[in-house]
Amino acid sequence: MMCGRYSLVAPAEAVRALFKFEGATPNLAPRYNIAPTQAAPVIIQRKDGERELVVMRWGFVPAWSKGPDNRYSMFNARAETVHEKQAYRVAFEKRRCLVPVDGFYEWRESSGTKMPYRISLIDESLFAFAGLWEHWEGSDGSFIESFTIITTRANSLISRIHDRMPVIMPLEVHAEWLGCCSAAELLIPYSPEKMKAYPVDAYVNDARHDDPMCISPAGESVPDEIMN
């Protein structure tokens, strides 16, 4: 895989502090295990330059489609080709977003078994994936806003686990990315020396599990906050 699960535990106030979006502070429950098809917040930029937080479906639903269709894996888009692929080209030019995250999961396969790892910044701070979003509208007037996460080749830390990783946008390029004026040169692997990775329990495999156990280092005791 490359990026099929992530976490966003930070409170909405922390998301606002980093991304400077306008409007009311939304209610964001801590999320330990966000999976494709689920709703999650993204940051977009309006034409007047103001940033907005919008909750969207993870899994790109093209405007021309009949609706969500999981026969296609549209929760990731390859950085190497995203500017030329039909399904993403217009969004790459006009509808970029930043995805607030504080960790993501990758599964390492060895001797036939897969072990999940959690990857985060060394200080566990909030950061951003590069994404694209889309607005789909049904004939009955219903609509779906959705997003995809862009992936690239793994850096030297993550390549021990897997050969792909999500594109992480450093703070200093957030505005350039959202402004849609940059080319694909921002879509590169993030600095491995700023990141850490550790194994977690296969508990995270089940997308219905969404609690602190998901991010707990494998083999260690259950964190206090989920003991009753």
Added chain:
DNA sequence: CCAGACGTTGTT
């Protein structure tokens, strides 16, 4: 022109 696709990862 119309028809048909539009995606990624991992495995073979």
Added chain:
DNA sequence: GTCTGG
């Protein structure tokens, strides 16, 4: 909607 293939 937009691009590619025929």
Added chain:
DNA sequence: CCAGACGTTGTT
């Protein structure tokens, strides 16, 4: 990404 289903008729 992984987990889990993979079906129909008829009855509530």
Added chain:
DNA sequence: GTCTGG
């Protein structure tokens, strides 16, 4: 094996 659901 392949598709759907989360």
